[in-house]
């Protein structure tokens with residue numbers, strides 16, 4: 295047997311990666327260090343992380359202020375169970391977050407990641423009605439093409455797409471609404487009115503303003519506020535899944551700040567710890583929490599994880615929140631947003647470009663491969679490779695290529711990213727689909 299020296303070869307012998315067809319995927323790129331917006335490979339190659347490592351990183355990799363706080367916490371208290379016990383960083387983080395969130399949010403429930411934050415939210419809604427002797431209310435409304443995670447409840451309220459097909463028979467039924475993209479608002483509101491006539495609707499879960507995995511599909515706060523208003527009139531609880539949009543991604547600290555009607559429940563993860571480690575949390579308004587208060591122990595929320603409110607993760611979150619709230623971070627986000635807007639003006643309407651969208655630090659370019667659009671998947675692979683060839687990490691969503699960079703990304707680094715997007719336009723113009731090749735799906 296050859297000696298497995300490179301990290302990638304050792305990985306290939308023992309590991310199984312997410313969203314990856316292990317038989318055909320190329321070897322993974324071994325990253326040994328992170329610095330600002332850059333990932334540094336075993337061989338010294340530097341890659342610009344244009345998608346913040348799956349949308350988690352806010353202030354750059356291996357940030358010294360977060361590292362300092364985390365290592366201090368590790369030496370003080372690494373973990374303690376969170377039923378019957380508490381600790382300072384969990385309390386401090388909850389206090390700070392509630393002061394920043396919409397005023398109706400009253401309680402924080404910790405968990406482990408975005409999917410578990412969503413599971414907790416769904417269970418809060420179902421048990422809210424159960425505890426009030428209305429168990430028939432158990433239908434969720436959600437957007438077509440939405441994505442809320444990979445656990446079973448989260449999959450159930452997400453799109454019925456290729457990734458979940460093996461599990462469809464086991465996913466509970468939900469009712470899908472069209473996303474109220476500009477021009478489609480009235481149609482979605484009419485769909486919502488129709489569904490709200492039913493007596494079994496319990497909750498409406500949504501990605502506020504930007505549906506990430508769907509292809510960075512964007513819609514406006516006014517129509518979302520109106521949807522929430524109508525849900526509330528019908529006694530339906532609203533869950534805002536801010537797992538991707540939270541902590542400044544859409545401009546303000548939270549997308550919900552742009553709404554005039556507030557959600558009852560909110561989900562967070564990803565940027566919560568600045569991209570340092572896994573943690574999720576679900577917050578709720580007082581009436582939701584109060585529906586669980588009783589002399590009957592069985593009305594409690596029976597959900598928890600071994601690492602609930604891990605002190606080290608809470609410390610990372612506190613350090614990241616301090617950085618996010620600083621003026622410097624606001625300026626960084628405004629600078630990125632302005633640069634995105636200027637680039638959008640440059641390429642919008644050019645041949646090969648179908649649409650360009652941006653909100654906050656998120657920019658999405660929808661390329662137009664012309665006829666034969668079912669060959670997106672191979673175009674996606676070509677985009678991915680082109681980016682890597684230019685030492686940029688991107689994960690195109692079919693024909694949509696998006697940037698979601700760490701806030702510390704400089705103007706010069708943004709310039710490199712826009713240059714790759716320009717090259718992709720030329721690639722699209724030269725692209726000829728090979729019709730006989732089977733399609734390979736990717737996220």
Ligand SMILES: Cc1ncc(COP(=O)(O)O)c(C=O)c1O
Nearest residue numbers: 407408409441442443506537538
């Ligand atoms: C809106 C949204 N909700 C939930 C999730 C699931 O988060 P996690 O991957 O941490 O389970 C994601 C992940 O991309 C997401 O974008």
